Amino acid sequence: MKTFQFKSHNVKKGLIFGFSYLIIVFIIFSLIYGGINGMADAVNNFGSAKVLGFLVAILVIGPFVVILQLINPKIEVHIGSQHMLIKQKKKPDQEIPLEDIYSMKINHSLVNQLQIFDQQGQLIITIHPQQDMQIIYGIAAEIAQHISFTQEKGSRKIFGNPIETMSYTRKL
Structure with a gap:
């Protein structure tokens, strides 16, 4: 039995979280500086654009990247001679008999994505790792x-x- 481990990439969850996070950060800075005009005045009075960009990267983008890494689940895929077992925390294990797999597509819908279909063309599972494309191959x-x-x-x-x-x- 061969095992593959990776962090999964959930596009919908990431987009929802990303927009929510940026809206919340915008509202917080808007309240601190008294609206859009107050934020614009603070940026103009700051001085160095490079230092401001560095601070924004550390205070806004840094926590965003860390939290995004935490919300994406770690997945284990075990493949044996008869079945494929997919494990991830807080979800029941999913066992797919290999005899049910009729077709597989790599990079057809999204880049770095493996889609597995049954004989009727129904999607069984989508595997979308965050980084290592060689995992799907x-x-x-x-x-x-x-x-x-x-x-x-x-x-x-x-x-x-x-x-x-x-x-x-x-x-066949």
Whole structure:
């Protein structure tokens, strides 16, 4: 049984948290400095733009990045010869029999994302690690060792940059 561990990336949760955090920070600074005009006066009277940028990075962006790391769950994926087991805190373990997997797609919807589908085309699970893209290729390769798949490579452009895509379809 092979095990993969990674921090998951939850786009919806991150966006909701990010906008909420920035709104709360804006309201707090607005109350401290007496509105938008007070904040603008404080920035103009501060002096050095570099020091102000450094302070904003430490006081606003630093805690944002740390809290975002804490809210994204750590996931363990165990792949054996018969099933795939997905574990994460505060959620029940999810066991997927390998015989239920019909196709897999890498980087089709989002970059650094593996989607696993059943024979009816229903999404079984999405695996979206935060950083290491090789994890999704490793998971797909490990599943492909136990099931016979046809591979198709492709590419798509995101913001003008070519991104490699990969599709696995089960051989019947």
